[in-house]
Amino acid sequence: xxxxxxxILLAPAxxxxxxxxPVSPLQATTVTVDPPAHSAPEAAKDAPVPAQSDASDxxxxxxxxxRIIKIEVNNQDHTDNSVVAIGHDATLxxxxxxxxxxAIFGSATSxxxxxQAIVSLFGNTRATGSVGExxxxxxxxxxxxxxVGDSVVxxxxxxxxxPHANVGGDLSSVGGTVIRDPAAQVHGNVxxxxxxxxxxxxxxxxxxxxxxxxxxxxxxxxxxxxxxxSLALGFLVFYLLLALLFHRGVDRCVVTLESHPGTVTLTALxxxxxxxxxxxxxxxxxxxxxxxxxxxxxxxxAGLLGKCVMLAWIGRRLIHAFGRREPVPxxxxxxxxxxxxxxxxxxxxxxxxxxKLLGILGRGAVLVTxxxxxxxxxxxxxxxxxxxxxxxxxxxxxxxxxxxxATAAESATGAAExxxxxxxxxxxxxxxAAASLPRAGFWLRMGALFIDAVIIGIVLTPLRHHGEHDxxxxxxxxxxxxxxxxxxxxxxxxxxxxxxxxxxxRPVDWGTSIVRALSCFLSLVVLGLGFIWIAxxxxxxxxxxxxxxxxxxxxxxxxxxx
Numbered sequence: 274x275x276x277x278x279x280x281i282l283l284a285p286a287x288x289x290x291x292x293x294x295p296v297s298p299l300q301a302t303t304v305t306v307d308p309p310a311h312s313a314p315e316a317a318k319d320a321p322v323p324a325q326s327d328a329s330d331x332x333x334x335x336x337x338x339x340r341i342i343k344i345e346v347n348n349q350d351h352t353d354n355s356v357v358a359i360g361h362d363a364t365l366x367x368x369x370x371x372x373x374x375x376a377i378f379g380s381a382t383s384x385x386x387x388x389q390a391i392v393s394l395f396g397n398t399r400a401t402g403s404v405g406e407x408x409x410x411x412x413x414x415x416x417x418x419x420x421v422g423d424s425v426v427x428x429x430x431x432x433x434x435x436p437h438a439n440v441g442g443d444l445s446s447v448g449g450t451v452i453r454d455p456a457a458q459v460h461g462n463v464x465x466x467x468x469x470x471x472x473x474x475x476x477x478x479x480x481x482x483x484x485x486x487x488x489x490x491x492x493x494x495x496x497x498x499x500x501x502x503s504l505a506l507g508f509l510v511f512y513l514l515l516a517l518l519f520h521r522g523v524d525r526c527v528v529t530l531e532s533h534p535g536t537v538t539l540t541a542l543x544x545x546x547x548x549x550x551x552x553x554x555x556x557x558x559x560x561x562x563x564x565x566x567x568x569x570x571x572x573x574x575a576g577l578l579g580k581c582v583m584l585a586w587i588g589r590r591l592i593h594a595f596g597r598r599e600p601v602p603x604x605x606x607x608x609x610x611x612x613x614x615x616x617x618x619x620x621x622x623x624x625x626x627x628x629k630l631l632g633i634l635g636r637g638a639v640l641v642t643x644x645x646x647x648x649x650x651x652x653x654x655x656x657x658x659x660x661x662x663x664x665x666x667x668x669x670x671x672x673x674x675x676x677x678x679a680t681a682a683e684s685a686t687g688a689a690e691x692x693x694x695x696x697x698x699x700x701x702x703x704x705x706a707a708a709s710l711p712r713a714g715f716w717l718r719m720g721a722l723f724i725d726a727v728i729i730g731i732v733l734t735p736l737r738h739h740g741e742h743d744x745x746x747x748x749x750x751x752x753x754x755x756x757x758x759x760x761x762x763x764x765x766x767x768x769x770x771x772x773x774x775x776x777x778x779r780p781v782d783w784g785t786s787i788v789r790a791l792s793c794f795l796s797l798v799v800l801g802l803g804f805i806w807i808a809x810x811x812x813x814x815x816x817x818x819x820x821x822x823x824x825x826x827x828x829x830x831x832x833x834x835x
Contacts, residue, residue, distance in 0.1 A: 360487065363393075367402065378487055380413070390423075395482045397430070407442070412479055414449070424461065429478070434459070490624030492615065505618070509611040512581040516603040519578075522642075523603045526582040527589065529645065530638040536819065541637025543795060543816060548572070572636075579635020584610035648777060648822070710826035712813035713771050718825055719804070724765030725749065746794070754790035757781050766825075776822050785821050792817030 355373040356363050363376035367384040373391065374383045380396040388405040391398055398410040400417050407423040408415055415427045418435030424442035425432055431449040434440070434457035443461035444451060451465055480497030492501055516523050530537050551568070555561030588606030591613065614631065618624040729749050736744060756763040761781055762772045773789070775781055796803020796816040803816030818824055 489622040492618040520603040583635040713825040715808040721765035721769040750790040757786040789821035792820040
């Protein structure tokens with residue numbers, strides 16, 4: 274296929290882009306769209322007013338007639354007249370001329386003279402007049418009964434040549450057949466690429482594009498979509514098997530979705546935004562490239578399980594809406610939820626929205642459940658391993674030995690830290706758990722962040738004279754990660770009396786501090802919404818806090834943060 278065909282395929286998109294842009298006198302390119310002659314404003318001034326019936330017929334005819342797009346480039350005596358139609362057929366009548374005839378989600382027909390090419394995307398191409406370059410149909414058939422200066426191409430479609438066909442280039446059919454009249458002339462090569470019968474002709478996808486994709490829905494009750502319904506029912510059977518084999522996991526994910534809907538939604542959106550960034554980072558590091566296939570597989574599996582979870586949740590909500598409070602088996606809930614979702618898939622626009630929301634929210638429920646499981650295992654496995662000498666127990670009291678062992682374990686945990694001074698006051702009050710301390714509010718945290726930003730800006734001032742203007746955010750992230758690991762706070766945090774702690778009570782390690790620092794970019798990139806979330810969140814957590822499992826607290830007065 275020659276480069277000219279690619280240019281023709283890109284021409285409609287460029288024309289539509291120009292139509293969408295506002296035109297100003299300062300622009301070098303101006304775009305005008307000429308309606309049909311009988312509906313032009315200039316013609317309306319000079320022509321007599323038609324009768325009511327004639328006006329209605331003219332209006333009805335013009336609503337289905339494709340637009341003629343003229344692209345006028347300044348300083349050049351060239352006008353591109355192309356017939357472009359989106360969502361319906363594009364037709365050039367006999368005796369008329371055009372540079373190109375293009376139809377997207379429709380058929381392209383030319384009975385006149387086309388100087389460049391005639392192209393249809395998800396439709397059929399029919400050329401009975403002359404075509405200067407090529408006749409192309411993608412996911413459609415091509416019929417030629419005239420002169421074509423270059424090649425004729427059909428992708429997932431058939432090619433038919435009439436008795437007056439004269440093709441100056443090659444004849445190429447991918448996934449279809451070539452029907453050639455004995456009188457037809459082909460001056461180039463004839464090539465066909467055979468595909469399995471199910472893909473031949475492209476009628477299966479053509480029907481889905483026409484009745485489903487254009488209307489914004491995955492399914493429809495129409496002929497030619499049996500394969501789509503079979504695929505949907507096959508996935509439903511797969512989800513039923515998942516619910517039968519892993520009913521405990523499905524039930525746990527449903528409970529997570531019902532108890533933490535905000536966290537699930539936020540996690541789903543964050544992972545959706547971070548996934549491309551993660552792919553880029555893995556590719557940049559080179560050594561992370563082998564991990565990409567495993568990440569893709571894990572993402573796909575999480576999506577499948579997430580769809581099953583969402584179907585179970587919909588089914589249970591529907592059953593509970595009718596007054597039943599008894600536990601519902603996961604299989605029954607998935608079956609009922611699947612039936613409801615299949616019906617929603619047939620509703621225009623709502624169908625695609627439902628499909629995407631089920632995948633996004635379901636994957637978020639699975640990820641939140643996995644994080645909760647790992648945290649539970651980590652907290653259970655953080656018991657001290659060194660032997661502890663139990664304190665003497667009072668004889669005859671069975672519970673005394675258990676209480677003494679618990680007391681000894683707590684004292685051993687405290688002994689793992691630095692030894693206390695000899696003159697320390699033994700009656701000092703115990704320090705409360707860090708996560709239970711008062712949470713820092715939005716304005717106080719923004720004040721500490723402002724102080725840190727000023728400090729980093731002063732440090733980077735000498736570098737700005739050397740053209741280094743993009744180090745502010747990166748330096749601030751590195752500074753925060755190091756300070757959180759070493760001191761649990763920053764200089765701004767010390768001045769404002771703030772400390773970063775983990776929700777599980779363990780010290781902030783390098784992994785937590787780095788993840789928190791990187792997640793700050795996500796909180797910032799979405800118009801700062803991740804930071805604003807502090808003001809509306811019940812736990813006063815930003816997005817990066819929720820990802821890293823941390824919280825910013827206000828220690829009691831007198832507690833040193835240095």
